[in-house]
Amino acid sequence: MTLPEKVSAVTNVFEQLDAHIATFQSQTTLHCKFGCGKCCFKPDIEASVLEFLPFAFFLYQNKQAEQWLEQLESKTDSVCLILNPTQAGAGLCSAYMHRGLICRLFGYSARTNKYGKKELVTCQIIKTEQAQAYQSTTQKIEELNVPVMNQVYMQLHAIDFELAQKFYPINQAIQHAIETVLHYFAYRD
Numbered sequence: 416m417t418l419p420e421k422v423s424a425v426t427n428v429f430e431q432l433d434a435h436i437a438t439f440q441s442q443t444t445l446h447c448k449f450g451c452g453k454c455c456f457k458p459d460i461e462a463s464v465l466e467f468l469p470f471a472f473f474l475y476q477n478k479q480a481e482q483w484l485e486q487l488e489s490k491t492d493s494v495c496l497i498l499n500p501t502q503a504g505a506g507l508c509s510a511y512m513h514r515g516l517i518c519r520l521f522g523y524s525a526r527t528n529k530y531g532k533k534e535l536v537t538c539q540i541i542k543t544e545q546a547q548a549y550q551s552t553t554q555k556i557e558e559l560n561v562p563v564m565n566q567v568y569m570q571l572h573a574i575d576f577e578l579a580q581k582f583y584p585i586n587q588a589i590q591h592a593i594e595t596v597l598h599y600f601a602y603r604d
């Protein structure tokens with residue numbers, strides 16, 4: 416698979432997942448608070464390189480890849496560089512269309528515990544401010560068509576195992592994704 420084909424395959428996985436999450440949200444009424452972006456401020460978010468390949472490809476196509484790479488190389492804290500705390504609107508992600516897999520899954524997906532049961536992975540704000548919907552969702556989680564983290568990660572593994580299997584702090588994952596794209600096109604353009 417060429418790099419643009421991988422980007423397209425990852426984007427397809429994301430689009431299917433987004434539709435799945437939208438259905439889950441409407442079934443459960445769980446939703447992010449308007450303007451929130453608190454989960455993005457976590458300094459320990461980890462991601463794979465592959466999930467940021469569409470973002471890196473977008474930067475490359477828009478001639479912003481080198482500039483982002485420089486900013487990532489000189490960044491001193493570990494909060495996601497894509498986060499824009501001053502952004503107005505529904506959230507604070509400055510590249511929402513191209514955000515990573517973890518950014519899409521968090522809040523609206525389940526992991527499978529050691530007993531094979533699904534557990535909703537969501538934030539404290541949803542747990543407390545939407546307590547009724549949260550409790551009702553966790554009680555019937557096995558019956559609901561909730562996205563399951565492992566299953567979506569397996570879809571990325573099938574696209575490129577090397578780029579999907581290892582997790583890095585989010586800014587490093589973005590940096591490696593940009594380096595991967597620049598390296599690929601260095602020999603082609």
Ligand code: SF4
Binds near residue numbers: 508510
């Ligand atoms: S990519 Fe966007 S959604 Fe994901 S952590 Fe960064 S700012 Fe948040």
